[in-house]
Amino acid sequence: xxEIPADRLQTLAEFGPNLHYNHGMTIxxxxxxxxxxxxxCCFCGQQCGIKLKVADNQVVxxxxxxxxxxxxxxxxxKGVKRYLQGGHPDRLTTALxxxxxxxxxxxxxxxxxxxxxxxxxxxxxxxxxxPESVGVLSGASLTTEKAYLMGKFARLGLQTPYIDYNGRLxxxxxxxxxxxxxxxxxxxNPWDDIIGTDVVWISGANIAECAPITTNYVWxxxxxxxxxxxxxxxxxxxxxxxxxxxxxxxxRDIALFNGVLNMMIQWGWIDEGFIKGYTVGFDELAESxxxxxxxxxxxxxxxxxxxxxxxxxxxxxxxxxxxLHARGIEHHTHGVxxxxxxxxxVLASGRIGRENCGYATITGQANGQGGREHGQKCDQLPGAxxxxxxxxxxxxxxxxxxxxxxxxxxxxxxxxxxxxxxxGEIKALLTLCFNPKVSLPDNSYVGAALDKLDFMCxxxxxxxxxAQHADxxxxxxxxxxxxxxxxxxxxxxxxxxxxxxxxxxxKQDWKIIQDLARLLGRDKGFTFENPGExxxxxxxxxxxxxxxxxxxxxxxxxKQGGVFWPCYDEDHPGTPRLFEKGSWNPVAxxxxxxxxxDGKARFVVAPYSAPAEDIDDEYDIILTSGRVxxxxxxxxxxRRIGPLVDQYPEPxxxxxxxxxxxxxxxxxxxxxxxxxxxxxxxRAQVVQTIRPDTIFVPYHWAxxxxxxxxxxxxxxxxxxxPEFKVCACRVVKSLEPNYIKExxxxxxxxxx
Amino acid sequence: xxxxxxxxxxxxxxxxxxxxxxxxxSECDTHKGQAMIHLEYVDRSSSPQTAPxxxxxxDTPTCAEVCPADAIKKTxxxxxxxxxxxxCVSCDNCGLACPFGVPKVxxxxxxxMKCDMCYDRTAFxxxxxxxxxxxxQALFFGTREEIxxxxxxxxxxxxxxxxQQIINTKVNMMIPKEDDDSLIMVGVADPMSVDDMMMDGxxxx
Numbered sequence: 001x002x003e004i005p006a007d008r009l010q011t012l013a014e015f016g017p018n019l020h021y022n023h024g025m026t027i028x029x030x031x032x033x034x035x036x037x038x039x040x041c042c043f044c045g046q047q048c049g050i051k052l053k054v055a056d057n058q059v060v061x062x063x064x065x066x067x068x069x070x071x072x073x074x075x076x077x078k079g080v081k082r083y084l085q086g087g088h089p090d091r092l093t094t095a096l097x098x099x100x101x102x103x104x105x106x107x108x109x110x111x112x113x114x115x116x117x118x119x120x121x122x123x124x125x126x127x128x129x130x131p132e133s134v135g136v137l138s139g140a141s142l143t144t145e146k147a148y149l150m151g152k153f154a155r156l157g158l159q160t161p162y163i164d165y166n167g168r169l170x171x172x173x174x175x176x177x178x179x180x181x182x183x184x185x186x187x188x189n190p191w192d193d194i195i196g197t198d199v200v201w202i203s204g205a206n207i208a209e210c211a212p213i214t215t216n217y218v219w220x221x222x223x224x225x226x227x228x229x230x231x232x233x234x235x236x237x238x239x240x241x242x243x244x245x246x247x248x249x250x251x252r253d254i255a256l257f258n259g260v261l262n263m264m265i266q267w268g269w270i271d272e273g274f275i276k277g278y279t280v281g282f283d284e285l286a287e288s289x290x291x292x293x294x295x296x297x298x299x300x301x302x303x304x305x306x307x308x309x310x311x312x313x314x315x316x317x318x319x320x321x322x323x324l325h326a327r328g329i330e331h332h333t334h335g336v337x338x339x340x341x342x343x344x345x346v347l348a349s350g351r352i353g354r355e356n357c358g359y360a361t362i363t364g365q366a367n368g369q370g371g372r373e374h375g376q377k378c379d380q381l382p383g384a385x386x387x388x389x390x391x392x393x394x395x396x397x398x399x400x401x402x403x404x405x406x407x408x409x410x411x412x413x414x415x416x417x418x419x420x421x422x423x424g425e426i427k428a429l430l431t432l433c434f435n436p437k438v439s440l441p442d443n444s445y446v447g448a449a450l451d452k453l454d455f456m457c458x459x460x461x462x463x464x465x466x467a468q469h470a471d472x473x474x475x476x477x478x479x480x481x482x483x484x485x486x487x488x489x490x491x492x493x494x495x496x497x498x499x500x501x502x503x504x505x506x507k508q509d510w511k512i513i514q515d516l517a518r519l520l521g522r523d524k525g526f527t528f529e530n531p532g533e534x535x536x537x538x539x540x541x542x543x544x545x546x547x548x549x550x551x552x553x554x555x556x557x558x559k560q561g562g563v564f565w566p567c568y569d570e571d572h573p574g575t576p577r578l579f580e581k582g583s584w585n586p587v588a589x590x591x592x593x594x595x596x597x598d599g600k601a602r603f604v605v606a607p608y609s610a611p612a613e614d615i616d617d618e619y620d621i622i623l624t625s626g627r628v629x630x631x632x633x634x635x636x637x638x639r640r641i642g643p644l645v646d647q648y649p650e651p652x653x654x655x656x657x658x659x660x661x662x663x664x665x666x667x668x669x670x671x672x673x674x675x676x677x678x679x680x681x682x683r684a685q686v687v688q689t690i691r692p693d694t695i696f697v698p699y700h701w702a703x704x705x706x707x708x709x710x711x712x713x714x715x716x717x718x719x720x721x722p723e724f725k726v727c728a729c730r731v732v733k734s735l736e737p738n739y740i741k742e743x744x745x746x747x748x749x750x751x752x
Numbered sequence: 753x754x755x756x757x758x759x760x761x762x763x764x765x766x767x768x769x770x771x772x773x774x775x776x777x778s779e780c781d782t783h784k785g786q787a788m789i790h791l792e793y794v795d796r797s798s799s800p801q802t803a804p805x806x807x808x809x810x811d812t813p814t815c816a817e818v819c820p821a822d823a824i825k826k827t828x829x830x831x832x833x834x835x836x837x838x839x840c841v842s843c844d845n846c847g848l849a850c851p852f853g854v855p856k857v858x859x860x861x862x863x864x865m866k867c868d869m870c871y872d873r874t875a876f877x878x879x880x881x882x883x884x885x886x887x888x889q890a891l892f893f894g895t896r897e898e899i900x901x902x903x904x905x906x907x908x909x910x911x912x913x914x915x916q917q918i919i920n921t922k923v924n925m926m927i928p929k930e931d932d933d934s935l936i937m938v939g940v941a942d943p944m945s946v947d948d949m950m951m952d953g954x955x956x957x
Binding site: 216689 | 765766767768769770771772774775776778779781782784785796797798799800801802879881884885886887888889902903904905906945946948949950
């Protein structure tokens with residue numbers, strides 16, 4: 001049974017998070033550097049270029065990489081301090097086996113013995129319960145080669161349909177909306193198109209903290225006269241100096257977009273020529289938004305009428321524009337609808353597919369884009385192909401050298417997999433690059449699911465909170481210990497270069513997966529010698545699909561500073577801007593610029609509905625969650641980097657002074673957030689920069705500090721993205737919680 | 753020597769408070785682990801506004817003028833250095849006198865340390881760490897031609913008046929051009945409020 005083997009504090013003491021400060025050049029600036037490796041940051045979807053300094057097979061420092069075109073040397077604090085993962089005391093350098101008698105609950109074992117044990121357990125469980133009793137959870141911080149291999153391994157190596165990935169928590173609703181409207185899921189423009197545009201509309205995107213380098217693009221647009229519109233429940237740093245700030249009530253974005261579109265139609269601020277020539281479905285959409293008067297829009301969104309009207313006018317009358325959105329509108333039970341609403345006001349304006357006219361969702365994870373294109377998503381095969389489509393299956397089966405019916409059908413999303421673990425359908429789990437114990441909503445349910453597993457194996461570089469449930473932990477690789485491609489925020493494919501070898505018995509993840517395939521007796525198709533060979537197969541597998549990487553090579557990436565997909569063959573330079581008039585794509589085949597047989601974009605009616613759990617008398621405050629600039633996702637890496645922890649040591653509850661006064665809570669007081677799932681006690685941060693009906697808590701922390709103890713399981717019916725951005729809570733003043741004192745006694749006061 | 757055409761420009765209007773500059777400053781070889789840049793919230797309770805402060809490198813540095821031990825030196829290319837270890841008496845006169853509040857005495861090592869514009873980088877043709885990484889480019893290092901092209905709505909100033917004292921600095925501050933009427937000036941005392949933008953009466957008790 002995959003229960004945590006030791007007391008939480010013991011595991012903390014043994015495996016961290018320990019805070020790493022002094023390392024490499026921090027200790028000795030005169031350290032002899034063996035090499036500087038041109039590569040990219042390991043964290044967010046912007047994939048900033050960075051040089052890593054290497055001494056004695058350890059990353060010991062960094063240097064800005066001024067020549068990479070996207071960021072030209074710029075880095076956020078996470079990029080600056082990422083090198084402190086090098087030589088980290090928590091780094092797993094051997095395999096671990098659960099052992100309740102061992103300190104922290106795990107003892108080291110030989111890698112070969114460990115992987116043999118994993119293979120035996122999987123075989124045993126599959127023999128007893130069938131191949132579908134094993135599930136795989138993987139992640140979008142993996143290189144595309146690894147993500148591709150994970151999809152292939154689940155389907156052929158394990159013969160299970162049950163694989164899904166942490167991109168499910170990221171932007172799948174935007175992806176689904178993009179496919180519905182454009183027939184393709186990718187940022188439509190390179191970021192250079194932001195500079196020179198008339199209006200930048202930013203909905204639900206805390207750019208300054210979650211995509212900091214994009215800030216310079218937005219400010220540069222403003223230098224050249226752009227108006228900036230920011231829609232967010234909080235005055236974020238990017239909202240502070242916006243020309244127009246709309247403090248939307250969480251979960252009401254579609255109402256705003258529909259109201260703006262209605263006003264655009266009424267005032268004639270639409271591009272009729274574009275609508276007629278390049279789209280279908282406008283009349284039905286126009287009819288559907290006619291009910292969204294300013295008065296109704298204001299009532300639902302909580303934004304003043306005149307501000308909505310101003311936004312509609314600024315947007316409606318612009319000659320060029322760029323709309324950006326992120327998780328703020330995507331993390332909803334109507335996330336797809338929200339994104340369709342955003343796309344509808346872009347398409348109605350006709351401002352897409354040309355210079356300074358653009359639209360994009362801001363990718364969250366490193367490979368949020370590439371990681372959702374090549375088959376680790378439960379319903380998908382490489383090249384953004386559909387696992388239920390017979391032609392798509394036939395193409396991939398041919399590349400894989402199997403019969404189409406050897407490829408299992410669609411699986412289920414990662415949260416549904418948790419439910420299947422609870423119901424006993426899934427008995428064993430393999431995880432890589434996913435920390436659902438922290439990152440999934442209502443995570444007590446997730447922990448209870450993991451406890452029920454007959455067998456669990458995690459591949460990890462640090463012992464994440466999820467890996468603590470594993471029977472066997474295999475030591476995987478950090479980003480700088482492997483090479484491969486990643487598709488960043490703009491749709492630009494970039495190359496991660498290997499700086500160091502994995503330490504000790506740690507191995508590149510793709511090697512571990514292939515070792516496992518071999519021991520399962522399924523090594524056919526899992527004998528790649530290096531990531532380049534995986535890429536070659538991926539190129540074939542994606543060829544002819546919408547996400548066509550056929551012409552993407554390491555050499556071309558190096559020569560061009562990246563390659564924007566689709567890239568059809570070795571002579572093709574790639575496609576920086578989608579939907580240009582007269583452009584060709586394999587779906588439309590010359591009929592038009594969008595990825596449908598008629599070449600036209602789709603207006604899709606996006607009706608408003610309230611969040612799954614709205615506030616009521618009992619739970620009367622909206623809880624929303626998100627990120628801070630110095631931490632990343634579930635914090636497995638960033639909670640171990642001392643200077644980043646110091647910058648924002650522990651999560652706070654952001655609340656407006658008016659709400660705080662009503663609750664008798666003062667700044668820095670302890671307060672407890674309670675929902676129908678659970679509660680969390682943290683310090684209050686009383687600020688005027690948030691709606692008075694809403695509280696905000698960042699989600700990077702584990703255990704008693706995790707706000708995902710409180711968030712709701714509710715998911716979008718189309719994309720299955722969870723509703724992290726709205727649920728109902730109540731807040732009460734509290735005393736210092738016990739966990740603080742416990743940790744202080746054992747861990748010298750460091751916050752983990 | 754720092755190349756004549758390479759200058760430092762600060763534009764607090766752009767600052768997003770991310771602390772990339774602080775984290776990068778602490779990576780400088782001459783003061784490893786210690787950040788010399790100051791980044792502070794102006795008033796976090798009312799606004800996320802932050803202000804980055806580096807040494808302005810005055811032509812006539814007040815810190816050096818008031819130093820009783822003559823410990824603070826300026827390079828020929830105008831960079832005011834941290835106090836010299838062998839001379840500094842850690843009296844904090846510099847810290848008290850600096851009109852920009854830059855020098856800080858590190859009590860544990862009895863030494864005043866401050867921003868030296870990454871002299872170990874800039875003297876060798878590299879950009880300072882903070883301006884290299886600053887994601888909002890509130891901190892910019894480059895030529896006047898570059899800044900003029902990148903910031904058509906702003907002008908660089910390097911003359912500041914404090915009471916009777918007029919100070920000229922090597923570092924420039926970007927301010928809006930006087931003829932730019934498209935800007936709405938919002939003072940610190942009058943921060944943006946969610947109330948202004950919300951529907952009237954929604955949150956009245």
